[in-house]
Amino acid sequence: MAKTGADVLIDTIMRWGVDVVFGLPGDGINGIMEALRTRQDAIRFVQVRHEEAAALAACGYAKFTGKLGCCLATSGPGGLHLINGLYDAKLDRAPVLAITGMPYHDLIDTETQQDVPLDRVFVDVAAFNTRIMGPTHVENVAAQACRTALACRGVAHVAFPLDFQSESLDEAVPSRRNVSHHVSYEFGESRVTPSPDDLDRAADWLNRGNRIAILCGQGARNARRELMQVAEQLAAPVAKALLGKDVFPDDHPQCTGTVGHLGTEASQRALMECDTLLIVGSNFPYVEYYPEPGAARAIQIDIDGARIGLRYPVEVGLVGGARATLEALLARIEPKRDRAFLERIQRVKEAWDGEMRRRADPGEKPMKPQAVARTLSERMSDDAIVVTDSGTNTVWAARHIEMRGLRRFGVSGTLATMGCGLPYAIAAAIAHPGRQVVAFIGDGGITQMMGELATCVKYRLPVKVVVVRNDSLGMIKWEQLFFSGNPEFGCELQPIDYAKVAEACGFAGFSVDDPARCADAIDALLRHDGPALLEAVVDPDEPVISPVPKKEETENLARALKGGTPHGERIRRIYNERAEPKIEEPVG
DSSP states (O other), X not given: OOOBHHHHHHHHHHHTTOOEEEEOOOGGGHHHHHHHHTTTTTSEEEEOSSHHHHHXXXXXXXXXXXXXXXXXXXXXXXXXXXXXHHHHHHHHTOOEEEEEEESOGXXXXXXXXXXXXXXXXXXXXXXXXXXXXSXXXXXXXXXXXXXXXXXXXXXXXXXXXXXXXXXXXXXXXXXTTOOTTOOOOXXXXXXXXXXXXXXXXXHHHHHHOSSEEEEEOGGGGGGHHHHHHHHHHHTOOEEEOGGXXXXXXXXXXXXXXXXXXXXOHXXXXXXXXXSXXXXXXXXXXXXGGSOOTTTSEEEEEESOGGGXXXXXXXXXXXXXXXXXXXXXXXXXXXXXXXXXXXXXXXXXXXXXXXXXHHHTOTTOSSOOHHHHXXXXXXXXXXXXXXXEOSSHHHHHHHXXXXXXXXXXXEOOOSSXXXXXXXXXXXXXXXXXXXXXXXXXXXXXXXXXXXXXXXXXXXXXXXXXXXXXEOSBOHHHHHHIIIIIOOOOOSOBOOOOOHHHHHHHHTOEEEXXXXXXXXXXXXXXXXXXXXXXXXXXXXXXXXXXXXXXXXXXXXXXXXXXXXXXXXXXXXXXXXXXXXXXXXXXXXXX
């Protein structure tokens, strides 16, 4: 049987390592679906309930495997639904191939059914983006799309008109310059190494520094051993961007935890007080949490030269892989004898950890979200893959779920999109069968992706979901109060019984609102043989406070509470237990 254009597409992407395609069928991709059906023993198609979930799952799959993630959607509306997940991949630098259908090639741009110029729509999100012009075009552009996504660690998009998908290659006539099979399937991964002069200059600054801090991100994931060695030599506390939470173990004595609004006081003090900052594989975007420009000398290591100096002025930019660059620095840096800065930050960390344990006191009612996160952390396996969504659940995960052993962590870092948690968990369970996969997510996020509970059941994925239910868009609520000084508005959610919804989809459903039962409920969740969900009802008034609160944040909160925020007086009392300066004047 003669090959079709769609056959060539699937054969090509398989040769580039694509083994899973997340998507939703549609008549605009019927030819591609047939090519997948006839190859289902070699490539897996995972049907999701929403195309956004397909793109988010493809992003998660790329993050958890290092392979090329792939998502598939029909023409028009299906392709448009991919956009949010693809921006997640672009901003977090995950290699993802998006394949979309288009109308018949000779009806494009004539306002026919579902006629959306997806190749033009995807111009910004995709590093490679094209429309297939015929069956003889497929191999060339599909190979280039895969190569570009991997090389740029970003998004590639191929739009495929419907009739070309089913057209036989035997009937298609290539142009006279299109030599058959002229493309290569070899991929040469970049191995950039900084120059010796740059390494010498960087080592000189590090050797001269007295108070050195390290900020690491996901780019240092494969350099854990080297990072530990450099940190020891420099007597440096190690702070982590959220995307790098699993890069450096939380139980290491020099680890200070995550940085930023959802980070720790120790990490923030380390960055505020250092005189030298070594940034390793991080593009942490919140520039207000770096040292004041000029307060510290910075050396940055990144595989992408375009990222050097993007967030903070640097003395030396080292363009190269983290492992090789750190190895080269190790031979040049001198051991620090003075460890006073590190020891001071370690004392801050010890005090912070004690405060976090107090805030997570499992005896306090209503149940605190911190208690749920900390109890889960204590009971997960040491090789668990835990993903979180975007919201207050991210804060509690960042501060209370420890990365130790072989644990992995997944989150939408730079886009910070709601709804990512469940698709990420699906991807993790498919990528790593046999490993414990836990989604720690909020009620706002799961509501956006509730249909994907059925996806877990359909494919028998033993995902464990913890829904931190506060019946609120919690992060938005606290941003209104702390950052704008405005009373809460539009954040209250209509209550849903998530355990019952999960049961209706085929999950085992559990629920807990009593902190005395929290540990037993989590144990039951993790023991269940199959997909299971725990609804944890928590205190909606537990504030998300910066690790080092600013005076204006306290003033904004006081103004917002006086302006009519529900439960204002209770929030004031809780805040005053947690932070300085206090809000002295009662609310209401």
